[in-house]
Amino acid sequence: xxxxxxxxxxxxxxxxxxxxxxxxxxxxxxxxxxxxxxxxxxxxxxxxxxxxxxxxxxxxxxxxxxxxxxxxxxxxxxxxxxxxxxxxxxxxxxxxxxxxxxxxxxxxxxxxxxxxxxxxxxxxxxxxxxxxxxxxxxxxxxxxxxxxxxxxxxxxxxxxxxxxxxxxxxxxxxxxxxxxxxxxxxxxxxxxxxxxxxxxxxxxxxxxxxxxxxxxxxxxxxxxxxxxxxxxxxxxxxxxxxxxxxxxxxxxxxxxx
Numbered sequence: 001x002x003x004x005x006x007x008x009x010x011x012x013x014x015x016x017x018x019x020x021x022x023x024x025x026x027x028x029x030x031x032x033x034x035x036x037x038x039x040x041x042x043x044x045x046x047x048x049x050x051x052x053x054x055x056x057x058x059x060x061x062x063x064x065x066x067x068x069x070x071x072x073x074x075x076x077x078x079x080x081x082x083x084x085x086x087x088x089x090x091x092x093x094x095x096x097x098x099x100x101x102x103x104x105x106x107x108x109x110x111x112x113x114x115x116x117x118x119x120x121x122x123x124x125x126x127x128x129x130x131x132x133x134x135x136x137x138x139x140x141x142x143x144x145x146x147x148x149x150x151x152x153x154x155x156x157x158x159x160x161x162x163x164x165x166x167x168x169x170x171x172x173x174x175x176x177x178x179x180x181x182x183x184x185x186x187x188x189x190x191x192x193x194x195x196x197x198x199x200x201x202x203x204x205x206x207x208x209x210x211x212x213x214x215x216x217x218x219x220x221x222x223x224x225x226x227x228x229x230x231x232x233x234x235x236x237x238x239x240x241x242x243x244x245x246x247x248x249x250x251x252x253x254x255x256x257x
Contacts, residue, residue, distance in 0.1 A: 002096050003032040005209055007202055008216040010039030013083065015046060015070035020229035021221065022089050023073065026138075026145050028220045029091045035216060036105070036205050037089040037147075038198050041081035043067040045162050048076045048136065053240045055164065062162045071239050074147065076136035078163055084153035084184070086194050088201065094144040099137075101208060102146050106133065108204035110150075113196065114189045123148070130183035152194050153186045 008025065010018050018039045025035050043066060045057045053059060053069055056078035062069060081087065090102045103119055110117035110127070120126040125133035125148075135148035159182070185192045206213040232238050 001032065002034045002092065002209060003211070004034070005205060005211045005213045006033060006035045006216045007205065007213050008035060008037045008221075009198065010037070013040055013042035015041040015044040015068055015081065016233035017226070017230050018087075019046075019070060019072055019233050020226045022091075022145070022147070023229045024222060024226045025089075025216070025220060026091050026140075026143050027225075028222075029093065029143055031093050032096075034090060034092040034096065034209065036201065036213075037091065038201060039087045039089070040083055040085065040194070041068075041070070041087070042083055043158070044070055044081040045078055046070045046072055046081060047078045049073055049138075050075060051078060058162055058164055065158075067162065069239050070233065072136070072138075072147075073140075074136035074138040074145070076134070079134065079149055080154065080159040080162055081149065082155055082158065083194070084151070084155060086150045086152055086197055087147065088150065089145050089147035091143070091145045094139055094142050097139075097144045097146070099146060103135075105201065105204045105208045106148075106150070108208055109197065109200035110185070112200050112204065113185075113192050115185055115192070116188075127183065127185075127188055131181055132183050132185055132188075150197060151182065151184050152192060152197060153184050156182060156184070 010021065012018065018041060022037060025037055029035055045062055045067065047053055047056050047069070049072060057069060059069060088106065106125060107117045107119065115127050117125055117127050120131070123135040124131050132151045133148050135146055138145050202213055
């Protein structure tokens, strides 16, 4: 049962370092704890654990414009991050993992800022029929995290330029339709800012769980351990993987995804 809530706000915008902090928090979360980590990346495409970087991202375009490719531990699809996006991560023992409650924190925060947010499908958050947040999940050795994006004022032109939707998605939705399905929170409530959303999330975290929220103990952020994850995260082998030859690939769309 969750008995203690901790909050940590990232201090930089390097995706490889921020993902290293996320892994360190995961590996040190204790029984009875839930940590909410809020962080931002600058001009970044983050791909899922098992994705092919070249299929999901227009890598040369991203890199020529000073962007960064990163790979996360969780599955799911490729996403674009800039400073108009706020990332959240809930980290806790798997025994206490409660997706409905974690999602309720996000919904409560957005609604407190005047956004009519709802859960749509498996893990998308929408308002007025358009998506502003998606989530991914990771479970390992009795610890879990649930993380996702919150589009506050993301550059959607860059998002469309860097991400490479699958042919199946394009056939089903069309490029214009895919872009039209995404909305920034500031399109719905012009007064929303990233700092205001951070504050709303911190308040909603305590309200939903009914517990006080305190900062993460500094000793959890072991810099030597973080540097180890950081070095792996920024390595070519981790981000891109081996260039495996293949002659055939297949994919499809079903009613469930």
